[in-house]
Amino acid sequence: MDPRQEALIREEVRRQIAEADQRRRDEEEARREAEELFLQEQARRRIMAEEARSYYQNSPDYFEYVNENGDTEWLTRKQILAREGYFDYEEHVENLEEARRRVWLRLAGWVALIVLAVGLGAWYLLDDRGTVVVLSNVPGARIFVDGQDTGLVTDARLELSPGEHLLELRLPGYLPADEPFQVIQLEPRGSVDLSIRLRPLR
DSSP: OOHHHHHHHHHHHHHHHHHHHHHHHHHHHHHHHHHHHHHHHHHHHHHHHHHHHHHHTTOTTEEEEEOTTSOEEEEEHHHHHHHHTOOOHHHHHHHHHHHHHHHHHHHHHHHHHHHHHHHHHHHHHHOOOEEEEEEESSTTOEEEETTEEEEEESSEEEEEOSEEEEEEEEOTTEEESSOSSEEEEEOTTOEEEEEEOEEEOO
16 A cells, blocks of 8 residues: 555544544533533422422411422412312302302392382373363462362463363452363373463452
8 A cells, every 4th residue: 555545544544533532522521511400400499399398388378289290389279279170169159159149139130120110110001190281371370170279379280180170270369361160181191281361350
């Protein structure tokens, strides 16, 4: 073999050996770094667990819980029940009582509205009185209906039952200018406007 070729081969082999050695050293360094990171993470988790236990262990509201990954957590009773797929019975009962109270209040409200609507409807159906508006050229004349004093004076608005009524105005020193009585015919829930003139006595 040509000495020059042998020298080239040796140089190539030395380069490959050096590269392999460097790769091995790099892999060892990476492995050492990974092991160090792993140890650091373990130490961090241990410290976190110790600090969490120190913080929560004297609290009556938190309990130590090992989750599905094997990690320890400090959770409330409600959180643990939720993790396990249960519900808080006491809270559920309280919510149920509150819900029942709301339902009864709402039901009572609806019943009151229904009673009010029925009452108003019955009042409207039963109360068929009509309206009579009485006007006069002389204010203050007392209004009589069917011979009875209504306690009202002109001008006034009366509510009367349906049918025929006799209406009269009385005021000392005055007489009706026309008929002594006015006859009105009032329809159910009807309305009548009546104007009566009075004249002074001579």
